[in-house]
Amino acid sequence: MKYDPSKIESKWQKEWEKRKLYRANDDSLKPKFYQLETFPYPSAAGLHVGHPKGYIAEDIHARYKRMRGFEVLYTMGWDAFGLPTENYAIKVGKSPKVVAEENVTNFKRQVKMFGLSYDWDREINTSDPKYYKWTQWLFIQFFKKGLAYRKNARVNWCPKDQTVLANEQVIDGKCGRCESVVEQREMEQWFLKITDYADRLLDGLKNIDWPAATKKRQEDWIGKSQGALLEFALTAIPGQEDGKHKVRVFTTRPDTLFGATFLVISPEFAQKWIDIGWQASSEVKDYILASLKKREIERMEAGEKSGIDAGIFAINPANQEKIPVWVADYVLGGYGTGSIMAVPAHDERDFEFAKKFKLPIRKVVLPGRLVEKVPLNDMPAGIIGIKPTDWRVVTECWEGEGELVNSGQFDGMDSQKARWEITTFVKGERKTQYKIRDWSVSRQRYWGVPIPMIHCPKCGIVPVPEKDLPVVLPDLEDYRPKGMPPLASSSEFLSVKCSKCGGDAKRDPETLDTFVDSSWYYLRYADPYNDREFASKEKIKRWMPVDLYVIGAEHTNLHLLYARFISKFLKDDGYLNFEEPFLKLRHVGLIQGADGQKMSKSRGNVVNPDEFVEQYGADAFRIYEMFMGPFEDGQPWDTKGVMGAYRFLNRVFKLAEQNSLTSEAARKALHQAIKKVGEDIETLRFNTAVSELMKTLNEMDRGVAKGDFEIFLKILAPLAPHITEELWHFLGHDDSIHEQTWPEYDAALLVEDEYQMPVQVNGKLRDMILVPSDLGEDEIKKRALESQKVQYYTKGNVPKRVLVVKGKLVSIVL
Numbered sequence: 132m133k134y135d136p137s138k139i140e141s142k143w144q145k146e147w148e149k150r151k152l153y154r155a156n157d158d159s160l161k162p163k164f165y166q167l168e169t170f171p172y173p174s175a176a177g178l179h180v181g182h183p184k185g186y187i188a189e190d191i192h193a194r195y196k197r198m199r200g201f202e203v204l205y206t207m208g209w210d211a212f213g214l215p216t217e218n219y220a221i222k223v224g225k226s227p228k229v230v231a232e233e234n235v236t237n238f239k240r241q242v243k244m245f246g247l248s249y250d251w252d253r254e255i256n257t258s259d260p261k262y263y264k265w266t267q268w269l270f271i272q273f274f275k276k277g278l279a280y281r282k283n284a285r286v287n288w289c290p291k292d293q294t295v296l297a298n299e300q301v302i303d304g305k306c307g308r309c310e311s312v313v314e315q316r317e318m319e320q321w322f323l324k325i326t327d328y329a330d331r332l333l334d335g336l337k338n339i340d341w342p343a344a345t346k347k348r349q350e351d352w353i354g355k356s357q358g359a360l361l362e363f364a365l366t367a368i369p370g371q372e373d374g375k376h377k378v379r380v381f382t383t384r385p386d387t388l389f390g391a392t393f394l395v396i397s398p399e400f401a402q403k404w405i406d407i408g409w410q411a412s413s414e415v416k417d418y419i420l421a422s423l424k425k426r427e428i429e430r431m432e433a434g435e436k437s438g439i440d441a442g443i444f445a446i447n448p449a450n451q452e453k454i455p456v457w458v459a460d461y462v463l464g465g466y467g468t469g470s471i472m473a474v475p476a477h478d479e480r481d482f483e484f485a486k487k488f489k490l491p492i493r494k495v496v497l498p499g500r501l502v503e504k505v506p507l508n509d510m511p512a513g514i515i516g517i518k519p520t521d522w523r524v525v526t527e528c529w530e531g532e533g534e535l536v537n538s539g540q541f542d543g544m545d546s547q548k549a550r551w552e553i554t555t556f557v558k559g560e561r562k563t564q565y566k567i568r569d570w571s572v573s574r575q576r577y578w579g580v581p582i583p584m585i586h587c588p589k590c591g592i593v594p595v596p597e598k599d600l601p602v603v604l605p606d607l608e609d610y611r612p613k614g615m616p617p618l619a620s621s622s623e624f625l626s627v628k629c630s631k632c633g634g635d636a637k638r639d640p641e642t643l644d645t646f647v648d649s650s651w652y653y654l655r656y657a658d659p660y661n662d663r664e665f666a667s668k669e670k671i672k673r674w675m676p677v678d679l680y681v682i683g684a685e686h687t688n689l690h691l692l693y694a695r696f697i698s699k700f701l702k703d704d705g706y707l708n709f710e711e712p713f714l715k716l717r718h719v720g721l722i723q724g725a726d727g728q729k730m731s732k733s734r735g736n737v738v739n740p741d742e743f744v745e746q747y748g749a750d751a752f753r754i755y756e757m758f759m760g761p762f763e764d765g766q767p768w769d770t771k772g773v774m775g776a777y778r779f780l781n782r783v784f785k786l787a788e789q790n791s792l793t794s795e796a797a798r799k800a801l802h803q804a805i806k807k808v809g810e811d812i813e814t815l816r817f818n819t820a821v822s823e824l825m826k827t828l829n830e831m832d833r834g835v836a837k838g839d840f841e842i843f844l845k846i847l848a849p850l851a852p853h854i855t856e857e858l859w860h861f862l863g864h865d866d867s868i869h870e871q872t873w874p875e876y877d878a879a880l881l882v883e884d885e886y887q888m889p890v891q892v893n894g895k896l897r898d899m900i901l902v903p904s905d906l907g908e909d910e911i912k913k914r915a916l917e918s919q920k921v922q923y924y925t926k927g928n929v930p931k932r933v934l935v936v937k938g939k940l941v942s943i944v945l
């Protein structure tokens with residue numbers, strides 16, 4: 132008998148599919164377990180070896196959960212709309228629809244070769260009208276609640292793709308797809324009001340099992356700050372009466388107000404003043420124009436700060452001091468009020484700015500610690516208000532809390548307390564500010580979901596009646612972007628009767644960003660054929676929320692945020708009985724090219740899985756990818772590793788033919804493995820699960836009874852589903868190994884993992900201590916010295932020497 136995966140694997144895959152072995156049964160009485168993985172965007176390049184890592188892991192987990200008595204919902208679908216497909220279609224001169232179909236077919240073939248246990252009957256495709264009917268429906272629900280609206284906004288515009296780009300599609304100021312330099316444009320867009328949900332998106336993070344770093348990213352993106360709005364009167368504006376105009380600033384540190392030695396207004400804000408008649412100098416105007424061309428990220432990350440004196444002054448409301456007003460692009464137009472009070476002694480950005488432009492720096496918060504003394508002539512120019520004795524201050528900026536100085540009657544007060552005292556003192560207003568902005572969802576491109584709205588000259592914007600959904604994306608001969616949405620050139624598509632007044636009206640010619648399609652797909656898997664609802668309440672109750680979501684660590688921030696937002700919205704609208712869609716989330720580490728770099732076509736280090744699966748089989752491929760290292764870490768691809776996994780499976784295969792006695796050692800190893808492999812799969816530690824199986828095989832190689840070998844096959848089955856199924860049948864079974872329950876281990880057989888260690892003091896045995904077998908030397912030393920008996924004999928003396936002979940003894944010399 133020879134192990135030939137190419138014969139075994141496709142045979143069993145067909146058999147499983149025929150028997151619908153992995154069907155998720157809506158009506159079974161078993162507890163449900165819903166596993167989700169990011170559904171792929173099917174690119175023309177097909178899969179590389181990095182893609183299936185997460186899929187394989189989830190498949191192992193799903194198979195294990197089934198063996199543990201769960202009804203598992205585990206499915207696959209296609210995020211098939213979007214720019215890459217459209218761009219590729221333009222390149223090869225085909226229609227995006229045809230290209231997408233071809234890509235899906237190829238992806239599906241590739242995905243299927245790994246033997247993944249999806250319920251294929253639940254496959255979805257976002258470009259299928261039966262799916263996007265509900266994407267459109269969702270959009271209309273937002274509109275009805277006033278949460279979908281149009282507004283003018285500055286957008287990233289790619290001059291080559293002729294379309295708006297989301298921030299994360301812009302890389303180093305260039306279009307992430309075609310590398311053209313991105314421009315800024317003002318444009319009317321559709322937005323979804325995610326900002327209404329900012330607080331709930333923060334709160335919801337508390338009770339979900341996600342990696343801390345991922346939660347942190349969501350928190351940072353939402354960016355909640357507590358602060359105050361303070362008002363500064365302006366003076367010396369050419370042609371204006373003093374004090375008539377005021378500037379409001381948002382600050383998180385009103386306690387530092389006495390240290391505000393100048394104001395900075397954003398270029399956007401300055402431009403508004405010019406629009407209403409401010410006679411700024413031509414230098415100021417030039418500066419504003421140049422800044423407005425830059426993108427926000429460039430402005431925030433710029434190494435060297437730039438700015439210009441506006442030539443006007445403001446009055447600090449705390450001490451009535453006259454302070455200059457500057458225009459600088461490190462202040463953003465879209466955050467807070469678009470203007471700031473600069474406190475260079477306590478804000479790094481202001482500090483740098485003040486040093487560069489020689490603006491005054493005044494310390495108003497003393498840290499609780501003493502900073503080194505600095506000689507007088509090293510001080511930056513223009514420091515005011517510092518007593519020469521007070522050298523705890525100067526050359527560095529202190530952003531922390533402390534005790535107030537140079538702050539009039541507030542001197543000596545704790546800075547946190549002073550926040551609200553000073554706010555009240557100057558009649559400021561408390562304010563909570565968020566970084567998150569509303570979600571821009573419309574795209575001026577063809578290959579996406581048509582926005583189901585009608586623009587009527589009489590009635591304004593009216594949603595398409597729900598009974599008329601879907602609004603089907605028409606097949607267009609020429610769908611290339613030309614600065615206006617391609618659908619706008621199809622009069623057939625555009626012309627429609629207003630659903631309110633019946634008059635002539637026009638359809639919305641834009642399409643939805645693919646982030647919208649993918650923000651709700653996990654709901655559709657629960658009930659993929661429903662044509663009356665996106666999913667029935669009953670099915671949602673049966674399957675939702677997702678119990679485990681495995682997702683790549685890159686580009687997941689917004690997807691997760693949007694998906695959570697949609698869930699919360701649908702809950703409020705009465706459609707869902709939960710609001711956090713993903714209870715447990717884990718990231719899959721990237722597989723790199725053999726050179727340790729990210730796999731990419733341009734680097735030429737992409738490895739295609741097809742040839743490996745052909746030569747060594749899917750099982751070897753699966754075992755290898757899981758054995759590479761900790762699941763959440765990235766590792767470079769190593770072809771030899773696949774061969775190693777293949778050899779391991781060959782040995783398993785051979786073992787099936789013999790039937791002898793199981794040694795005591797092999798039985799112990801086996802029962803240890805039942806426990807360990809189960810726990811490891813549960814916690815996604817696949818690499819150690821594989822090594823445990825290898826260890827067990829080494830013991831069994833010297834002889835194993837049929838019954839014990841079958842147990843081994845069961846615990847190997849989730850990882851290597853084909854070979855185990857084959858051998859299961861070879862050993863005389865008719866049912867599938869994947870319908871078996873996970874074996875029980877015999878606790879009495881578990882290998883001891885602790886041992887007794889003698890401890891000597893000055894050569895005499897004084898104690899025996901129990902140590903775990905994997906304990907390090909330092910830790911053993913520590914435990915020996917902690918022993919009551921040892922302490923009795925050392926009488927508090929510090930030992931001269933402590934020697935550890937691992938596994939043998941500890942020797943303490945006084």
Ligand code: ANZ
Nearest residue numbers: 356381382383384387461462463466467469474477478
């Ligand atoms: C004075 C001050 C003193 C500040 C101090 C900080 C420290 P977060 O936490 O990010 O909300 N700020 C306000 N609006 C801004 C804008 N449009 N562009 C750039 N910076 C802006 O930060 C709020 C702080 O960021 C505000 O508090 C303001 O600087 C600055 F010792 O005001 B602060």
Ligand code: ZN
Nearest residue numbers: 587590629632
């Ligand atoms: Zn009308």
